[in-house]
Amino acid sequence: MKKRNLLTVLSTIVLSASIVIPASAAGNHPGTPEQQTYNSSGFTNYAQLGKKLKKIERTSNGKVDVSVAGHSNSGRNIYQARVGDGDRVIMIESEIHGNEKTGTEALLNILQHLGSSNSPQVQKIREEITLVALPKMNPDASELERRGNDMTWAEVVKNFPQLANSDGPTWNYYTGTLQGDQYADKPGFDVNRDFNPDLDYVPQADDIPGASDDPGWFITPEAQTVRDVYKGLKQEFGKVDVFVDLHHQGLYYVDGTDEPVTLSLSGQFVPHPSSEEGQEYAEYTDTYNYEFSKQLNVAAYDALQSMGKSPFDNITLYSQGLDLPGTALGSFALNGSGTVLFEVTGQTQSMGQKKKGMLVKAVETGLNGIIKGVAEGTVQNLDADRYYEIPETSYSPGI
Numbered sequence: 017m018k019k020r021n022l023l024t025v026l027s028t029i030v031l032s033a034s035i036v037i038p039a040s041a042a043g044n045h046p047g048t049p050e051q052q053t054y055n056s057s058g059f060t061n062y063a064q065l066g067k068k069l070k071k072i073e074r075t076s077n078g079k080v081d082v083s084v085a086g087h088s089n090s091g092r093n094i095y096q097a098r099v100g101d102g103d104r105v106i107m108i109e110s111e112i113h114g115n116e117k118t119g120t121e122a123l124l125n126i127l128q129h130l131g132s133s134n135s136p137q138v139q140k141i142r143e144e145i146t147l148v149a150l151p152k153m154n155p156d157a158s159e160l161e162r163r164g165n166d167m168t169w170a171e172v173v174k175n176f177p178q179l180a181n182s183d184g185p186t187w188n189y190y191t192g193t194l195q196g197d198q199y200a201d202k203p204g205f206d207v208n209r210d211f212n213p214d215l216d217y218v219p220q221a222d223d224i225p226g227a228s229d230d231p232g233w234f235i236t237p238e239a240q241t242v243r244d245v246y247k248g249l250k251q252e253f254g255k256v257d258v259f260v261d262l263h264h265q266g267l268y269y270v271d272g273t274d275e276p277v278t279l280s281l282s283g284q285f286v287p288h289p290s291s292e293e294g295q296e297y298a299e300y301t302d303t304y305n306y307e308f309s310k311q312l313n314v315a316a317y318d319a320l321q322s323m324g325k326s327p328f329d330n331i332t333l334y335s336q337g338l339d340l341p342g343t344a345l346g347s348f349a350l351n352g353s354g355t356v357l358f359e360v361t362g363q364t365q366s367m368g369q370k371k372k373g374m375l376v377k378a379v380e381t382g383l384n385g386i387i388k389g390v391a392e393g394t395v396q397n398l399d400a401d402r403y404y405e406i407p408e409t410s411y412s413p414g415i
């Protein structure tokens with residue numbers, strides 16, 4: 017199969033392809049990632065997260081502020097941690113898919129470091145940036161060890177009665193045997209398709225999202241919480257300079273080799289609003305800043321490369337040519353944030369603690385490259401075109 021076709025198919029089904037592919041896209045397609053059996057031992061669960069964040073806050077002597085930004089559909093806290101007083105804002109989110117957990121560990125390490133170190137470099141970071149971390153944005157999914165949240169369509173209709181006569185549920189609803197039997201008793205939504213570039217969007221019965229290139233509806237409390245944090249920061253600072261989303265993917269290879277990918281990066285989630293394909297986003301032409309997104313990706317890539325050999329090599333570019341306005345990344349990119357996707361390899365069933373630790377370190381290293389580059393103002397000097405020098409990912413090993 018030609019790569020273009022493959023990427024088109026991929027772009028309609030998966031960003032952050034992980035655990036199990038939606039049934040509508042399942043099959044023996046060569047682009048379908050190998051399924052991931054996730055072993056969550058050694059990762060911070062919901063109860064531990066609350067304790068760890070409190071400890072980080074306490075030992076930071078006021079430098080890290082931890083609060084509850086909102087609640088999941090089952091009533092769990094969605095924690096937010098904030099450090100720094102600078103006027104450039106970096107917002108980072110992890111576990112929008114609950115079974116993709118390395119980013120959470122990396123964020124805890126970064127918060128601990130930025131909140132406790134008094135090195136000149138860290139002091140400078142705290143002066144120049146405000147870091148807002150949402151380390152477990154979808155805690156119900158995290159506790160269920162799965163991609164989607166824990167919410168029925170009936171609950172959505174209860175919250176939005178105007179949807180009672182719609183053709184719902186939305187396409188990103190997992191129920192019955194979709195995604196295996198894990199949703200049979202507890203249906204849920206892919207929260208990372210529930211965002212809308214119009215941050216004030218109110219669901220209406222006649223424009224129900226039917227596919228991945230439709231904007232989402234903000235029907236999940238998890239997406240609403242992140243949207244509200246984003247809007248609050250926009251109000252406070254004028255804009256959210258950077259938004260990073262931390263994910264896991266299946267097992268892929270560096271294009272043209274048999275080297276397994278450690279981590280893929282991307283700054284492209286919707287067509288450029290000034291392009292023909294991006295016409296529907298024309299109103300965002302002035303805010304969309306793809307050049308800055310590419311520079312941020314280069315900053316992360318350079319930091320990873322500077323660490324030398326494994327596990328910091330085998331960094332690739334994630335699938336390009338996407339049109340996913342329902343993702344947090346797509347919506348926030350259109351609203352003017354420089355955006356970066358991290359996709360760590362998700363083949364962890366045979367992975368020991370050492371390998372997990374190395375993957376966490378890889379995420380941490382890439383994030384630190386972004387944080388340092390933004391704090392020092394060096395990101396804007398990077399050649400955005402070097403983005404295209406990041407090796408491509410082979411989504412179809414063996415063909």
Ligand SMILES: [Zn+2]
Nearest residue numbers: 032113263264
């Ligand atoms: Zn994901």
